Amino acid sequence: MKSFTEVTGEATAPLLSVRDLCVTYRTDAGPVVALDRLSFDLRAGETLSIVGESGSGKSAASLAVMGLLPRNAVAAGSVRFRGQELLGLSDREMRTVRGRRIAMVFQDALAALNPMMTVGAQLAEAVSVHDPDISRAALRDRAVELLDLVGISDPRTRAGQYPHELSGGMRQRVMIATGIANEPDVLIADEPTTALDVTVQAQVLDVLGRVQDRTKSAILLITHDLGVVAGLADRVLVLYCGRKMEEAPVEPLFYRSAHPYTRGLLAALPRIDRGTRRLAQIAGQPPSPTERPPGCPFQNRCPHAEDRCAESLLPVTVGEGHTAVCLRASEIASVTP
Incomplete structure (x- = not known):
């Protein structure tokens, strides 16, 4: 996959351009506006972080981009990927983009991974869905390569294990490996370090950084953790x-x-420069x-x-x-x- 600097004009043109994005949920209490006229651009090789308290609309933004909003939600505005409008596409049309050109790392790896399939089989499935002609041997090798890329030791053995046999940090790395399986242009990471201890959190962030260096992908980082933002983001959007x-x-x-x-x-x-005084709220x-x-x-x-x-x-x-x-x-x- 070419980096954006190898393609004429791509250095300044955004990969993802969101304009006046509105998301409204239909509820028994009346319509609830989760997003109100949100606009931003995301360029190749860049990490944009969206931060805010719970309920600020962070996840609604990522789900709208991916075309994964629930049935009681209505999206309006514009979401363009490389100039192509995504809002309004059918689910079949979105499948050619989702997972291949724009991928997502979900926050709860244990819930997102299939407990009945080995992690290697799940990685292979993520690749074969977009490349049905690839051989089984190539799929096995690709799964092992992806696990190695995200820093999992003994990747060949781990590929044959089930999600419950891995630690929380390893499962999150598997989620990242699934997201980058097809080397997407845009990787959306929705709270990728939630519930991980600080040591594993740092390792996962390091993996995201190394993956981005290799693939030149743009990252849309959804988080409430400003410490994560400081270590990974180039730009920040506060909702x-x-x-x-x-x-x-x-x-x-x-x-x-x-x-x-x-x-x-x-x-x-x-903050270490402010002693032990009580945190503000x-x-x-x-x-x-x-x-x-x-x-x-x-x-x-x-x-x-x-x-x-x-x-x-x-x-x-x-x-x-x-x-x-x-x-x-x-x-x-x-x-x-």
């Missing part, structure tokens, strides 16, 4: 109540964040999904809120590639977190 609050390269986001919500998330992180609760206020949805929890926050959701440019949906963004960014 709150389904809306983009801030987007920036990773260093400006950590050192010159411009939205009060982002500042609240960062203040809740333990964001006051209040997110608004009800069925009764969101006009304007900024964070206003009822924001220490900088003003009356005009109920009227505006316009993004403010803070720096190169750095925007925040806050009327006081420039003022907040000027203060060291």
Whole structure:
């Protein structure tokens, strides 16, 4: 597979372009908007992380891109992969993209893997679905190669084992191996380190980085863990109540964040340069999904809120590639977190 620098014009053109993506769930309590006009671009070799609290819309974004939303969900807007519109494609049409050009690493490996099949057979299946003419011997070799690529020792033996015979970290590596089996252009990793201890978490992140170096794939990293973001992401998009609050390269986001919500998330992180003082917390609760206020949805929890926050959701440019949906963004960014 060619890297983006080997293809004329691909260095600047996004692989994945999302514009005004809205996802609404039909519920007994009424329609629930999980995503509200989300827009972003993802380029080859880049890692974009989407962060936010539970219920912010992170997973809804990834499922909409993959065409895996449940039946009670409706998606609107635009999701383009290499210029091709994905929203509206039939499931049959999406199968030519899903797994081959855009793949996903799910957060619960034990639930995602089939307990009745060896991990080698599952990897082989992921390849054969898109290449039905490949021989059985080649499939076995490919499965072993993938397990070796993600850092599993004695990959030939492990390929013959079942998911329950592997540790949590190994199962997560198998999920990554399944995702990269067809060397996709875009790899979506949905909370890939959830429930793993910090040592295994670091190993899994290292695997993702090494895989990206080899395949030149773009990674869309869905997480609530800002420590993971700092170690892997190039750019960060902060979601709150389904809306983009801030987007920036990773260093400006950590050192010159411009939205009060982002500042609240960062203040809740333990830092070795701040001793043992108590961690900050964001006051209040997110608004009800069925009764969101006009304007900024964070206003009822924001220490900088003003009356005009109920009227505006316009993004403010803070720096190169750095925007925040806050009327006081420039003022907040000027203060060291």
